[in-house]
Amino acid sequence: MVGIKAYGGYVPRRRLPRSVIVENNGWFNSALKGYSKGERSMCNWDEDALTMAVEASRDCLDKTRPDDIKAIYLASTTMPFTDRQNSGVLGTALNLGQNMMTMDITSSQRAATSGLINALSVVQGTGGSALFAAGEHRRSQTANNNELMYGDGGAALLLGNEDVVAEYVGAGQVAVDFVDHYRGQNADFDYNWEERWIRDEGFMKIVPEAVQAALDNTGLAAGEIDHFAMPGTIRNIAGMVAKRCGFAAEAARDNLHSVMGEAGTAHSLVMLVDCLQDATPGQVIMVIGWGQGCDALVFRTTDKLPTMANRQGIKGHLAHRKEETNYNKFLAFNGLVQQDGGLRSETDKQTALTTLYRNREMVIGFVGGKCEQCGTVQYPKARICVNPNCGAINTQEDHKMAETSATIQSWTADNLTYAPDPPHHFGMVTFGEGGRMMADFTDVDEGGVAVGDEFRMVFRIKAADERRGFNKYFWKAAPKVQAS
Amino acid sequence: MASGIRDKVAILGMGCSKFGERWDCDAEDLIVEAYQEALADAGIETSQIDAAWFATAIEEVHVGKSGVPLSVALRLPNIPVTRVENFCASGTEAFRGAVYAVASGAADIALALGVEKLKDTGYGGLPQRGAGPLNDMVRANGSAPGGFAQLATAYSQKHGVDMDTVKKAIGSISVKSHANGAKNPKAHLRKEIPLETVLNAPMIAAPLGLFDCCGVSDGSAAAIVTTPEIAKSLGKSERITVKALQLAVSNGQESGHNSWDGSYFLTTRKASERAYKEAGIEKPREQISMFECHDCFSITEMVTMEDLYISNEGEAWRDVLDGFYNADGQVPCQIDGGLKCFGHPIGASGLRMLYEMYGQLLGRAGERQLQDPTFGMTHNLGGQPHQNVSSVAIIGREGA
Incomplete structure (x- = not known):
């Protein structure tokens, strides 16, 4: 049975209270004042979609590095490189070897769920396992509503055919070029259309269609869905859609708006991981991906779900929290102000790319050495052992240091x-x-x-x-x- | 062990420029200033110099590479000029080159000159610069004070000395050096400071405040060396000879092997042990009359006092607070004001330290003159506590 073997999550530690954004920008855009409740997660200056995906993946793999991984996927619309495979960096950072498929999936808020449907189908065919990670670090113009709605985060799933904690039951998909927002090539920020239209003509019509397709494909009835995980920044949109779809009133899950905001294409997986941390064995979860159409994926948790208890997941990272009330720091970390860094x-x-290539395992993979003769672990790995009582030459085997x-x-x-x-x-x-x-x-x-x-x-x-x-x-x- | 350098080479003359923010000077001006004094002191002509060693560390911000800048500045008669760079020990390395050349018989008279023009970078502190493509990928981002500040946390932890006491002891080190520097016309900073000023100064890298850090300045210093016989033939009746010249360089143990606890300089211990042996000194705390150690930061000086075996391990802070290293103490340290007051034009510093020891041994130190010194020691520490170059030089009266 194909499904999720393990999950992991990541939310940056810093949280910016929305009231801070409103205090700073309310003078300019008074419409922001209606959104001063709760807080959003924000990346440290040294975090991006890729680093968050690495952290979520580490959480998911829990110090293990399975040797049967046949594919690594990374979904994001904010990957640091447009032309350098980001999933390849992810794989190197995790030391997962190189005899596998690596693939970046992007260009839509639905990229993660569409990619996940695809990856599940591939792993069912190839056997072995696959790592599916997502991270998102969206920037928005200052005083734009998105600044309040967005949050940064990531999630990762290990997919496979045995020992799954959540079985993949099936999915329904609808593709519609409904442009509620877009970001053109080389543009820094999203451009949005009116929210009421997005609600009435978008979510309320397109999501139920995908949900129905998923129910039809899985043979499930609406009443059998225990958890309905749907991102969406429109107030109570998940509740409204759930009601229209005939789900139980309590099925619609909290979209985490009050504690982190929406992490773009990663958010469906963020909500799925958060849901798996709440769920009990035998429950049915439907997760929605929204963006120029809709994906609806259905999972059923198994009795192996409790084995995941040691993951931090989303909940653990949400609890690892530090309030950041310095709005200027948020602007600076997101490159929204031009600072004088000094001489x-x-x-x-x-970066010398030749040097980076030669040392990719040392630098990206954080692999050191262990002397076969005296057992001394050292970083960096060197030709001659650093132990003053050893000094053996060419005796070091790779030693992974990250965990x-x-x-x-x-x-x-x-x-x-x-x-x-x-x-x-x-x-x-x-x-x-x-x-x-x-x-x-x-x-x-x-x-x-x-x-x-x-x-x-x-x-x-x-x-x-x-x-x-x-x-x-x-x-x-x-x-x-x-x-x- | 080899027979060593003891008494094989004498210092014929030394010179030292005024150190400071020499806005009106290029490196060339500083070189000539130090050289003219050294040449006059030696009582020779440029044509008598057989070979020269030129120390400059951060060549990219002033003179560029090679021995050419020295040769051109002094119009040396096409003699061998070797440029040396070994972090903060560069000046002492130039001295070592010249001394070894004379000891080997390859040269009768040799020149060592160091210079650094640091005040063309546009900011305080040492210039920020790369360390090569691989190092830049993995090396922690940190300033020089950031690296040395960590000695304090490790020292405090190891010896159970609370940070307030450490802070007071290292602060007293700066107070002492400023008191000495105030009496030195060649020093950059010539102002006595109270302990409160040191303790309340802005934090640079915890626990090091502004006054725990040495200045940054422009300067040059030079030494002309020869054999004791030639020195005698040139009319030098009172001769100062080289007793020991040692250098120890990290091999990655401190940075890569868990045997080092971060509270001391492994290299300085090795270099000083060898230097005392070379000089025939058995009880340094009693025999060393005075020393100049590498006080790039006050904590460096305190830890070095132990690594040079003047203070017992874990007790330098007590000696400092007891005034042991003050001008009127048992073993005066930084009697010229140290890097603290001279600043640290890297290529010049080692030679500047020797200049003070040499002057003291000859009774030329004026207001700062100590009574009948026999041995003067200098020490440089370049790099970071976990990976560095450490030099120790001892000079003294011939026959001592």
Whole structure:
């Protein structure tokens, strides 16, 4: 039976209260004032759709790296590269090998659900498993309604044919070129049409059609749907659609608007993961993808669902929360203001692609070495062992470092170096299985670091080469995910 | 062990430019300023110099690469000029080159000159620069103070000295150096400062505040060396000879192996152990008359006091607070004001330190003159605590 073998989620730790946005922009657009409740998630300066997909995938794989993965998919409309396969970077970061299909899926808010239907069908045919990840980091103009509605986040699913926690029952799809918004090539922001039209002619007509197709294809009755997970920023839109479709009143799920906002094409999967964290075995979930038509996917949870309890998922990340009330920081992190970074920010950040290719496992995959002779783990992997009592030559095998603990040995908060979020914290971290490195920290607060703290390594943007449009990625130490 | 350098080479003359924000000077002006003094002190002509070593570290912001900038500035008569760079030990490396050339017999008289023109970058602190394509992908983003500040967290943790005490001790180090520098006409910063100013200064990289960081300045220093015999023949009756020259370079152990705890300089310990052996010094705390250590940051100085075996491990903070290293203390440290007051024109610093030790040994230090010093030691530390180059030089009266 094909379905979901594991799930993972990711929501950035920072949450911007909508009231802060309204305070800053209400003078200009008074219509915003009706939306001052709740908060939205916001990426740190070093996060994007790809890094969030990596984190969601790590959560999903829970330190394992299955050797039967035959495909890696990444869905997003905000991938950092237009022409460099982003899913390939995801696969390298996760150390999943290279004998597989990798594919980016994009261009619609429905990309993730359409891609998922496709991936489920492929994995059913090929056997083995597949990783399906999504991340979204949409930007919007300041004082635009979207700024309040959007949030950043990601989700990941491991698909397979055995030991599934949720069986894929089937789907219904409708393709309609209904343009409620669009973003043209090279455009930074979405352009939206009137909400009432989108509600009445869009959601209320197109979604029920896809739902009916899904019910027809699966042989299920509307009353059998326990959870109806539908994104949509129009107030109570999921409830209205659920009612029209004949679902039980309590089936329509919270769209997480009040706690994170809508994470674009990733949001269907974000809601699905959130739902799986709530669901009990034997429940039927319908998840909707909306965008120039509609996808409706149906899953039935199995008795293996409780094995997922150690994932942070969406709920764990939502609980790992820090309120950010500095609106200027939100603008800066999203590239919405031109800041003077000072002379220290002007160093050339060109990446030598030859060097990156040779060292891709070390840099993107965070693979170090382990000396076969003395057992010393070291980073980077080197030709000669670093152990002063060993010094053996050419004895190191690959050693994956990303999932081991990172303990702070020394640290500082640096006000002098250029950093997008000063003071820049960094320090020496020692890894649980051996090895160490002087590492950048991220997601830390001033006064929130102490020698001996146990951190975890995360995949982030190291520096943005704005001149050439290239993000440099590397691993940083961050506090462990825990409820605040 | 090899027989070492002890007493094989004498310093014939030294020179040092005024250090500071020399807005009106190019590197060439600074070079000539230091050289003229050294040449006059040596009492020789340029034509008598057989070879030269030229230290400059961040060549991309001032003179460019190679030995050519020195040769052109001094119109050297087409003699060998070697440019050396080894982080903050660059100046001492130039000295080592010249000294070894004389000791080997390859040169009778050799010149070591270091210069750095740092104030053409447009900002304070050392220039931000790349470290090569691979390093730039993985190296943590951090300034020099950021790297050295971490000594304080590790030191505090290891020795159970609370951070307030560490902060007070390192603050007292800066107070002491400013008191010394105020008496030095060649220093950049010549102002005494109270401890409160140090403790309340803006934070640069926790726990290092503004006054825990050395200045950044322009400067040059030079040494002319020869054999003791030639020095004697040139009429030098009081001769200062080289007792030890040691260098230790990290091999990745501190940055990559969990045996290093982050609270000390592995390289400085190795270099100083070898230097004392080379110089025949058995009890450094008693025998070293004075020293200039690499006080790029106050915490560097405090930790180095232990790594040079002047203070016992974990006790330098106590010696500092007891005034052991003050001008009137048992072993004065940074009697010229140190990097703290001179700033750190990288290529020049090692030679600037030797210039003070040399002057003190010859009784030329004026207001700062210490009583009858026998051995003067200098130390440089370049790079970061977890990966660095450390040099130790000891000079003294011939025969001591």
